[in-house]
Amino acid sequence: MKAAIFHGPHRPLTLGEVQVADPGPREVLVRTMAAGLCHSDLHFIDGTYALDAPAVLGHEVSGIVEKVGEGVIGLRPGDHVIGCLSVFCGHCGHCTSGRPYSCDHQHETRRGPQEPPRLSQAGAPVGQFYELSAFAELMLVHEHALVKIRSDMPFDRAALIGCAVTTGMGAVINTARVEVGATVAVIGCGGVGLSAVNGAAIAGAGRIIAVDISGAKLDLARDFGATDTVDASGCDPVEAVRDLTRGGVQYSFEALGLKRTSEQAFEMLAPSGIATIIGMVPEGQRLEIDPVSLLYDRRLQGSNMGSNRFRVDMPRYVDFYLSGRLHLDRMISRRLPLAAINEGFDDLRAGRVARSVITFDP
Template sequence: MSQIVKGVIARSKDADVEVVDIVVPAPGPGEAVVKVEACGVCHTDLHYRQGGINDEFPFLLGHEAAGTVEAVGEGVTEVEPGDFVILNWRAVCGQCRACAKGKPWYCFATHNATQKMTLAEGDPMAGAELSPALGIGAFIEKTLVAAGQCTKVDREASAVAAGLLGCGVMAGFGAAVNTGAVTRGDSVAVIGCGGVGDAAVAGAAIAGATTIIAVDIDDRKLETAKRFGATHTVNSKENDPVEAIQALTGGHGADVVVEAVGRPETYKQAFYARDLAGTVVLVGVPTPDLEVTLPLADVFGRGGALKSSWYGDCLPSRDFPMLIDLYRQGRFDLDGFVTETIGLGDVESAFTKMHGGDVLRSVVVIDSQTEAPAGAPETEESKA
């Protein structure tokens, strides 16, 4: 039976988001309905609202989420009702050429729920099909996803923290550990210290890097990067980051440089800030109009690898439980990414704070039984 629940949509380009009634169908074959407990506010959600992803409005926003499986459809074996899960946007198919090669983290045929959630009766656009952000749509009390988008993890983890693995934190951590293959004794530089960049810093620290250089133009962000394991910081508005990174690595450059901005200028900095035969990892998402030009002789002469990191090259079934274990052991500070907890009605204001660089992550708490991590400020709505 379908249900009507509250959720946050972007009705049209650049319009303020709204909390509206949404029809969630009963799960069909291969699908699951998940009661969302918490969902992070990611910059990708703002991109959807601004029309920067595509123009398939109205969008159901939110995708960095954790919650409890309420119901599953026919043929679902991955999860069952009652399972505590983190939602992911890469439900692997198991059959494409990447999966057949034993590299499912590169799956070229990931899938989402077949049925669509719609706007409820009484809405000016009643019956309109919603486009869920990254195939999830989790600023909502309950969402419909493909069962493969549900990754079961330990229930003892805080949903507020765990949900962040669904996108930004996993992307940054995986960029360092999976894509960049950071290992013991490496030197690492991370350019851009928002949530993704800080996760890359944390990943490098856990992997055993001995020199971890955080680069940003905001001193507040650099101080935060220290909490996640940065051994050195560089304000690139005041200092040449390439020269600074080289000076901190014996004049050579870093073994791995993670670019978490997605700009031509910062990509060039990453390229020249790495050691000979070093690795550059691009995890910052560029807009379609951006281009980078590099001398081909330098690309050849410096050797090494230039890589792009898709979702931290993660395999959710492998990486989410492992990172939750590290979190529960006190070795991975997921709670540190949570600046504040808010309610469904606070998403628009969270976007404003994001613009100002005032938050690392705002997290929408939907289930009143969900506990926020210790020290995370709450708004009045999230306390209600």
């Protein structure tokens, strides 16, 4: 199969032939139909997070089941599916207490060192990114990395649910549990941030303030449910949010993965407010907060893939889209072939797009 291969940080991905194994027990072979370009992939391409090479990146994905291995339950050839990097074992303490996104037995869903690799090239193993590797014509994954969805859901928009929507909307609904009438600020209006804005609107937040340095993205945020916008290129966003809300928001969400904007998310809170950091702050960096603010019951927390239970959440998000409540059509800035993947990441790096999607021929 053809795949975009990662050779190490600060190097372009290259297209090449990669061999994919046949499905083993509890494994599923999926024909990739669409894969989103996400900042999580870019972190590894740009070297802010480490990853052994060679590997096939990509994790925001939808496709069609081609084959299933022995023991697979609930999936069969022809099913439409979304992949999720929150692969779960199903029996550890986290899984059985409602937190499968924190599963600590994910090693059980991978092939062992004595088994042939799922992906290889010229006989040598190729790394599988987040147990998915979506930038390829086929994926071989554990059944617990997939959820079946309705066949009337478009593949390119279904792929966005695999990461951007689940991460952004889930942070609002599952992690922070924003309540009706709450005041919310979202920093960063890419795919994840726009999903957080949309999620806050669906949750019934009374005021939703979108913060970005791009006027085009702020305009887009209004279409997703923002009631107010702050152009951070021309002002102090913390002061602007405090002015708009007369003291700060009850909930803030950082969707860029930057040290300073993560600190700003905490600084713009009202007393008893909660700041949720969604973005991946580069390894080795530390956040600095005023400890006196903690005396006023302000809290800073993370969110792992929107605290998802993806086999429950994702079909619901599909229903939200098909009923007109989840606004995915305008989130896709570009549709690209696999051969243009480096161009797509250049656009993402420069902040020119909300989301680009690689589409594959059926």
